[in-house]
Amino acid sequence: MAGGPSSLLPPLETYIDEEAIWIGVDRGVLYLLENGIIPVRGFGDFDSITEAEREYLHNYVPHLSVFPAEKDTTDTELALQWAVNQNPDRIYIFGATGGRLDHLFANVQLLSSDLYVGADITLIDTLNEVSVHVPGSYEAELLENFPYISFVPISAEVENLTLEGFKYPLKNCHISMGSTLCISNELVASKGTFSFTNGILMMVRSRD
CATH class of the missing domain: 3.40.50.10240 (Thiamin pyrophosphokinase, catalytic domain)
Incomplete structure (x- = not known):
């Protein structure tokens, strides 16, 4: 605290x-x-x-x-x-x-x-939960109190970002620092997955 x-x-x-x-x-x-x-x-x-x-x-x-x-x-x-x-x-x-x-x-x-x-x-x-992730595959569960999920690159690049089970899915997408492509996404099922092969990725789960 x-x-x-x-x-x-x-x-x-x-x-x-x-x-x-x-x-x-x-x-x-x-x-x-x-x-x-x-x-x-x-x-x-x-x-x-x-x-x-x-x-x-x-x-x-x-x-x-x-x-x-x-x-x-x-x-x-x-x-x-x-x-x-x-x-x-x-x-x-x-x-x-x-x-x-x-x-x-x-x-x-x-x-x-x-x-x-x-x-x-x-x-x-x-209003928020913030976590930082290294390359790998992760599961994200639906949280009613934090319905919005954003992914923000905090390294020069994040490579092969794949989002499954999301309203706006991605497949092997490269995003660079400063990109707003993955802001304010949502899960469409009880859980989804995100994965990437290189870089450092911040996940922000939010509510209004």
Whole structure:
């Protein structure tokens, strides 16, 4: 849980289960506590909260890692590094969209970096789910709360993109960075597939 605008957070109870391990980033630690979730760790410089709030965090969070404001990585990346090292099945990132655009773009770029690309990591807010994929074949299930699916190349080219089970199918199509060909597609069945042979592809599932 990062510290983006709380108004963009989805209902967290949807993602709470016995196997979930929660960690907070900066103000995101407060968001978790406000939702009755005690994170196992907290990361950040905590420059966006008051001294009283810091004391509150120290009383409730078992492990709070405080870093200087001037550093070479963002608070979110510090938390993501720790999370990836736990070898989880998947990672959901909340509170990482909205507000400052530099934070948004940095968080999306994290998913495509050499350290994290290919891992099962999804950015989630009330209107979107964002994931980044390496070459291969993937299944996409119909989600009523996120009916629109867009595919955006975030490498120079994505080669042989094939979409099956979609309203606008494709067969072995090459798309370049900057292309809007695959924006706002929809599934026409309970599930579909997408595959490609080269490049890095971002999938954005959205609702209005």
